[in-house]
Every structure is written in C-alpha cells, then in structure tokens.
Amino acid sequence: MxxxxxxxxxxxxxxxxxxxxxxxxxxxxxxxxxxxxxxxxxxxxxxxxxxxxxxxxxxxxxxxxxxxQPDWKAEVGRLKRASLKSEMIARACNLGEKPKLIDATAGLGHDSLLMAHLGAEVTLVERHPILFTLLESSKAQAENDPFLKPIVARIHLVFSDSADYLKRQIAQKKIVDVVYLDPMFPQRDQNQNAVKKQAQVKKQMQLLHVLLPKDGDMDLGDHLLELARKMAKRVVVKRPRLAVFLADQKTNHQWHGDACRFDAYFQHPISE
Structure with missing residues (x-):
C-alpha cells in the first residue's frame, strides 16, 4: 500500500x-x-x-x-433475476436451508449480496482497511434502497484477517453451516492454458489488483481451506473452470458452469 x-x-x-x-x-x-x-x-x-x-x-x-466501488445498487437487476433454482451458487451453498454462512474472501461482496438475497445469513470478513471501508460505504448506500435494505440486513461486516477470525471461531468451538471461499486472484495458480484464454480483467478487478498486495498468500486462500474445514459443515470454493484444486485438496462434489465451478467439502457436524 x-x-x-x-x-x-x-x-x-x-x-x-x-x-x-x-x-x-x-x-x-x-x-x-x-x-x-x-x-x-x-x-x-x-x-x-x-x-x-x-x-x-x-x-x-x-x-x-x-x-x-463495490456498488451493490448496481446488482439489483441480477438479484431480481436470481432464484434458488437458477443460481449454481445456491445449490453449492445449500441456500434453500437459509444457512449461517461466512464469506472469508470478501472481495467486492457481490456473491455475499446474492447469497443473502437467496436466504443466507452472511458474515463478510475483510482485513484490508480500504476495501473494508469501501464495503461499509456500499452497505450504507444499499440500506437506503427499499429493495436492498432487507437483504443487507442479513450481511454482517467484520474487519479482521480471515485466518484469525476462523481461528477464533474454532477456539470458541463455533460451528457454521457454510464457509465460502472465492480466492481473489485464482489466475495465478490455475492451468496456464486457461490463463492465456482469459478475457481482460474487468475494471473493478483491475483496480483491486492495483490496491491489494500481489505477494503473500492473502489472495489465494490455500491456508483458509484447512481452517474452514475444521469449523464448517460445508466449505464451498469458487474456482475458474480449469483451475487446480485449492491447496491441492480434492473435493467431495463439484458444480460446473461455463466459466467457473464450485468445489464443495462436506464435514460431519462437530460435537460441542
């Protein structure tokens, strides 16, 4: 920075x-x-x-x-078209059951907004102070929109390193229905042939590349998968369609789309 x-x-x-x-x-x-x-x-x-x-x-x-900016108001059209049947993310995260869900890789919050719209109670975790403040601003703007207000009421922003947050949940023996991971820059570790075929990164992602560090493991999320599997009944990882498995851990189930897929890791409930 x-x-x-x-x-x-x-x-x-x-x-x-x-x-x-x-x-x-x-x-x-x-x-x-x-x-x-x-x-x-x-x-x-x-x-x-x-x-x-x-x-x-x-x-x-x-x-x-x-x-x-994350601009959650611009997502209204997408939200109005979305349903539990039409959205692959809804099947992957079992949103029909209205789960308690942690999004540990916040990004611009658009997936969290969609999941909250489809019934999830979402905890959105972000450690970067500028990105977190941008998310706060977008949520505040969305609270003034009659359509978005009840949706964003189901989104709780947490300013924290995701690994630290998950460790605290584990230490407190907390259990959550779903932990959702969408690594920020998956193109760095995906199949190289797929990288060459990618279209130009969208404007929002271009600016995030400028803002966020390009070293360390913050963006890839490998270290989060192991933590998430210790305290979630289901861990869902969003990946480009041809990307390698996150942390080289084979999935229990996958949902495939044209551009991306969702890898799911199912866990037995942890006894308290």
Missing part, C-alpha cells in the same frame, strides 16, 4: 470526506484530503495514481483513469 493516499472531494461533500478521513485514519490508512473543482472523467485521466474520492454515492477507489 502507498504511504499516503489522496482523498479527492468536491466542495459540497467535504463533511462526508472528513468522516471517511477519520474512519480510514483509525484503521491505519494515511489520507490527505484534496479539494477539487470537479470529479469527472477528465480529472481521473489527469490523476492516474491510486487515490480515493468521495461524492454523493459514497467512497470510491480511483487509478489509471478509472474509479470503482
């Missing part, structure tokens, strides 16, 4: 920017507020470095002429 991020804001939203400044500072992110005349496409082209910005729609990440 850069040592200090600029937080761009127009005059009308300075108070909101100050609120985000305080939150980010409390989470160890050094931020410098810069007042600008207009946040528009030209401004972002002229300011390509990684930065944050604030407008009426909340907090955004910007870089390379683009800006993005």
């Amino acid at each position: 850069v040592s200090e991020l600029r937080l761009f804001v127009e005059h009308d939203f300075q108070e909101k920017a100050q609120q985000y400044f305080a939150v980010l500072s409390s989470r160890g992110v050094a931020v410098k507020i810069e007042l600008v005349e207009k946040l528009n496409a030209r401004f972002f082209r002229l300011n390509p470095d990684l930065a944050l910005c604030v407008d009426i729609e909340g907090l955004w990440l910007s870089a390379n002429g683009m800006k993005m």
Whole structure:
C-alpha cells in the first residue's frame, strides 16, 4: 500500500470526506484530503495514481483513469433475476436451508449480496482497511434502497484477517453451516492454458489488483481451506473452470458452469 493516499472531494461533500478521513485514519490508512473543482472523467485521466474520492454515492477507489466501488445498487437487476433454482451458487451453498454462512474472501461482496438475497445469513470478513471501508460505504448506500435494505440486513461486516477470525471461531468451538471461499486472484495458480484464454480483467478487478498486495498468500486462500474445514459443515470454493484444486485438496462434489465451478467439502457436524 502507498504511504499516503489522496482523498479527492468536491466542495459540497467535504463533511462526508472528513468522516471517511477519520474512519480510514483509525484503521491505519494515511489520507490527505484534496479539494477539487470537479470529479469527472477528465480529472481521473489527469490523476492516474491510486487515490480515493468521495461524492454523493459514497467512497470510491480511483487509478489509471478509472474509479470503482463495490456498488451493490448496481446488482439489483441480477438479484431480481436470481432464484434458488437458477443460481449454481445456491445449490453449492445449500441456500434453500437459509444457512449461517461466512464469506472469508470478501472481495467486492457481490456473491455475499446474492447469497443473502437467496436466504443466507452472511458474515463478510475483510482485513484490508480500504476495501473494508469501501464495503461499509456500499452497505450504507444499499440500506437506503427499499429493495436492498432487507437483504443487507442479513450481511454482517467484520474487519479482521480471515485466518484469525476462523481461528477464533474454532477456539470458541463455533460451528457454521457454510464457509465460502472465492480466492481473489485464482489466475495465478490455475492451468496456464486457461490463463492465456482469459478475457481482460474487468475494471473493478483491475483496480483491486492495483490496491491489494500481489505477494503473500492473502489472495489465494490455500491456508483458509484447512481452517474452514475444521469449523464448517460445508466449505464451498469458487474456482475458474480449469483451475487446480485449492491447496491441492480434492473435493467431495463439484458444480460446473461455463466459466467457473464450485468445489464443495462436506464435514460431519462437530460435537460441542
């Protein structure tokens, strides 16, 4: 992460920017507020470095002429089309049973939003302070939407390292119905021929690549699978269709789609 991020804001939203400044500072992110005349496409082209910005729609990440936020409101169309029968993720996570579910690889939260819509009670865990604050902002915006409000009420955000969070649950002998893992950058360890065939990463993922570290095991999730299997009745891992097994652990069952698959690991309930 850069040592200090600029937080761009127009005059009308300075108070909101100050609120985000305080939150980010409390989470160890050094931020410098810069007042600008207009946040528009030209401004972002002229300011390509990684930065944050604030407008009426909340907090955004910007870089390379683009800006993005998780933007849960933009998912409404997808949610309205979704059903337990039509969504492969619903079968993989057994969402018809309205499970208590931990999403240990939060990302932009779109899968968690879908799973909450289809009945799950979701705990969304994220350790990166900027990404977590972006998720908080998106949830706050969604709470003002009549369609999304009851859905996001079933999503609980937790600011924590996922491995540490799962270890605490294990130590407390907590059991959860499902732990869901969607490693952020699976292309790094999947079949190389499949990598070459991949389309260009979407804008949101491009900016996440800029924001998140590209070393360490944070993004691959291998270390989370073993922990998840100790405290979940079912662990579900989302993978590109031709990717290797996470942590080289063969699955108990798979659901295959055109672009991705879901690997499931079933466990016997743990006696308390």
